[in-house]
Amino acid sequence: MTVIPRSLDISPEEREDFLVIYNDDFVHITSNILNISSTWELLHKEQAANLGGTLLQILETTGFLLAGQIKNTTHRFNSSEVQMSVFALTWNSTKDVVDLFLPDDHQATSFRLPKDFGSLLQENSTQVRLVSFSVEQRSAMRALPATRNRDMAYGTYKEMNSPLISVSAGGVGQQINFTELHDSATIRFEHSFPEAGPIYRDLFREQRPGERATPVPLKATCAYWDTQDGQWSPDGCYVINTTRDVTYCACQHLTMFAILTDIHHYVGRDRVLDTLGTVLSSISCISLFIAFGIFQFYKSIASPRVSITKQLCVALGLAHLLLLFLLDRDFLKLSESVCSVSAMALHYWLMASLFWMLAEGFHLLQTVSDVLSHASYMPAYWLLGYGVPAIVVMVTLLVSYDQGHWSCQAAYAPPHSEYCWLSTEDGYIWTFTGPLIVVTVVSNFAYLNTFNMMITLRTASTLRTNKQKTRGEQIRLWVKGSFSLNCLLGTTWVFGFLYMNTGHVFAYIFTIFNASQGLMILILHCIVNDSVREAIVNSLPDRLSKYLKKQGPSQGLRAKVVPGQESSTPVVILVRKADNTLTLRNGTPGSPPPTKSQKRKRLLGKMQQWQEAASPESRRTSLESFESTSSSSNDEGGAAEEVATPWMPDSSRYIPGFEAILECDERSPRSEQRLSFFQ
Template sequence: YCTCNHGYRSESGQKYFTFPLETCKDIDECKPPISIYCGVNAKCQNTDGSFYCHCNAGYRLLSGDAKFSDSNENTCQKITPSDETKGTKELQRAVETIESRLTNKTLWGVEERRNIASTATDFLSSVESVVLDAALNTPDQKIQKVQNNTLAVETRVVTDNCSMGNTFNLKAQKNSMSIYCNDIIQGNIQGPSAVAFVSFSSLGNIINATFFEEMNEKDQVYLNSQVVTAAIGPKRNTSLSRSVILNFQHVKIKPGVKKVFCVYWKGTNEGGHWSTEGCVLIQANKTHTTCSSAHLSSFAVLMAFHSQKEDPALRVITYVGLSLSLLCLLLAALTFLLCKPIQNTSTSLHLQLSICLFLAHLLFLTAIGQTEPQVLCAIIAGVLHYLYLASFTWMLLEGLHLFLTARNLMVVNYSSVNKFMKKLMFPAGYGVPAVIVAISAALKPHLYGTPDRCWLHTDQGFIWAFLGPICAIICVNFVFFLLVLWILQRKLSSLNSEVSTIQNIRMLTLKATAQLFILGCTWCLGILQVGPAARVMAYLFSIINSLQGVFIFLVYCLFSQQVQKWFGEIIKSKSESETHTLSSRLGPDSKPSEVRRLVT
């Protein structure tokens, strides 16, 4: 037979059982019918399979322990004011010890970088030990705060179980930390547990940004927060079930920051250095930065400025080119709408592509630098993400339409192409990019909008939410064009095909291939802006991408014979209308002087 362990009872109520699916549930000794009595000024606390007694708030055991077993061990006495100040005094002495070491010029007055790093690693470790010991030695004082000119400390002691989802918020100077309560008690260890949060005013001047080894040579990195330390005890270096959230106030408010790094001090055999491992940037603005970390250590915020100033020539090229593109895209859209001889499925695809590019370029010109407020910047980045993805999706649909049209030369079923594309066009053209942006925004909304641009962050590879679909569309379109060329080659060798149809498809293929290069492949130039050729690539990228609208208007409107004929008819009819108006005003009996006056 089986029986439940001590502190548990079977669900059926039987002491002995043989049913293999019987379950044992915890007995709550603190509730009826058992209701353990712990004595005066104390109460019972149930645990999984057991229980313990502890003094009420404002009372403590003579022994200083946090728990006892029954009323016979109850020595709970009221805490006097002298007892309350005892813990604060001990923590104050610990802070004074830390301050004396921090201001000791002999200790830090070493010139070698490795020695400074090694001293800092030992110093931070000793700070954790001293502060946690001071908190654990006086567990009755749940919260203690001490601050002086060089550092601030807050400690929190936990003597009982945590309620579900309970978190603690600790503040030191103008920095704060949020930590999950169950991570502090470290698996129901015996005795009290504590968490400490320390903020240093001047330590960042010693272990500054020069100890950050992951920075780019072109970036000017500096430390823009106070160094903070977070630790739990009595066990140290334990794993966390949830990340801690750290909020830093910036030391200096400087706009135009290119990159923000959340870092922790990593001790090594060579001494130590700042590292981003396990630290993630959540959000940053001009005054504060919020980070999360999967472990406890000493943390700070580093910021980087790019040493290369913005090229004014590139700025002029971009804005002049985009302005010209906006005009050409507007003219192209009007042509696609009003020119009846060219209106078909292919023209509808061109029209939607022109509309998406027009809106994207217009938003880029007017709002790409609108970084404040941060929520508005994130919305702008999301809309730009959607519009550019929609443009590429319409390019993919053009490639698909071209392939299906060429394929139907092999199979006589011309009407099916238009029916299929009309059903697919709008759900795919506007729905697919919407799904991609929705998923990206749901997973990582904080990565929309950078400190200097309303665009996607490069952190955590988030930029591939844009580059990934683009690369996939370019590759698929390239396959479509190869298939179209293969079909045309086969049809040209056959005399049964209509020559004019093949010539039209061949012309469309050439235009679509040029479109793929101008609108698609040029985005690769943005990725290639590295190394010695970065400046050249930047100019090529700015020139070609800013003239996309001009290309669409030239290829699909001005170079089209049908559009040229349509324009000619409009000009001819306008000219005839003016001549008719003039002749009607003159009449057959008009005098020569009147003619001269009207012409003049």
């Protein structure tokens, strides 16, 4: 180290040369001290902060010694850990914005001084003196521990995620505040470690071998080192903008600055959540398998609605299996390539389940609004359920490969991702979130229209029937409808996004609701479904089947739509023939088939009612429909199951109940046939 001579009989040029050598030596000494980790690990945090702060203040003082000897020039000193620049600027140059790039003009970290900042300095010289230095992140953390801070949440878990930057003007210890200029200094920090992982701090898993704790995204804090208190403080600084790689800060004063951020904390596995998810997902998969078997092997309940529900069981079952075994990459210790393929498969099957739910909503709306149509929409439903998800996955891959120059994809389970799932960066997560929102909105619209038609077209007799139901039956209907919407619309995945963006508590809600979907489908579509129960009972051995039928009355189509117990009430009878087809005729509940004369007499009476209430077009359509259904019912012989629905003499058209439409749709022997109700 060169010693500055005390003699004053030297020229300014020689003194400047000595100070240049002195600053260069001191920068290297400071770098060596900060680079020896063992020097700082043995010290307490408070001792390290005091020694580190003093060392950097001495470094600043040596810089101002040189700044006082130069004019209109700049000196730079570089070492492995510390880089320092000493500036001498003219007063006129401070009237414009001054940009300092640290440690040199090719670095991404920069410091912008506001306009006319020189007016805040003492005007005792023709030069504006500036000293700036930067310290590498790993060395700065040893000298100025980030855990020594005030007014910061989770202060004990803070870490520095940028180089340390110091800018001082005027002289040693001179305080400058930009409040008088109504402006502030702007600092651009490039993160030492890119932020990665979820945006919450606690990770409920073990740290992987060789893994370094990553900074929490969007948690960067702009702070300065308070030399008096020996700790970091955010006072006078705030974040302008932050990304995973860069943070922009604005500060009202000059001193030493850095970015402090939260670091992910590995708290270990949540055994309760793991057990709950495993049990519920297993039950859900088993329930979906049972429901699929019932829909597949009991041909008597075949219908478009059953076919859609069957495909929904397939998509949800495979999605739950992937969620159970392959979502958590640490469960089976998956490699990055296998995890990416698993994420792609999970994306596809979750999308397929969403669009089959949408097909369910379309089918219910079409069934209620167009009961006279014989068209089959199953090919369109298949294309919607399996074709659209494939297109979404392929487009996601193409976009991802294009951004990665066709070398690798970053959409599915990128490196350092927590789960085998879509990346939350670059908007890839919207390839699932977008369809989820669209399907939820459209499905809700379809169901609201369905319920609106049910309420609008409900007859007084139907209302009377509902009033005659017990409170338990009403609650059963309400619960069935609520859980059906919950399962079909997929709103439980909203809790998944809340979990990703908030905290761990939503993980329990998401796990319970999402993993219980299979069980709910088995209950709502099989156990409480009367036609499915009837088909199962009929397939049992005769003795057991008769025993079960004796234990309780049939809950089939008859019990659902009979409006009252009075046998004299005029009704339209729904008859199931021997070949399992459905037709309509006039009669009363439990009465034998009417004779031809009775049919003709009733027909004339109904025609007179139609002439009084309906237009010529509707009378013509209604007459043709009624004659066709009457003739078809007259030709059928043998016993037939009768189901009564109310006839309203003062109404211009007959509208069947919603439950009757669904039951008739389920009992249709072919997907292209449904019950035709006349107007």
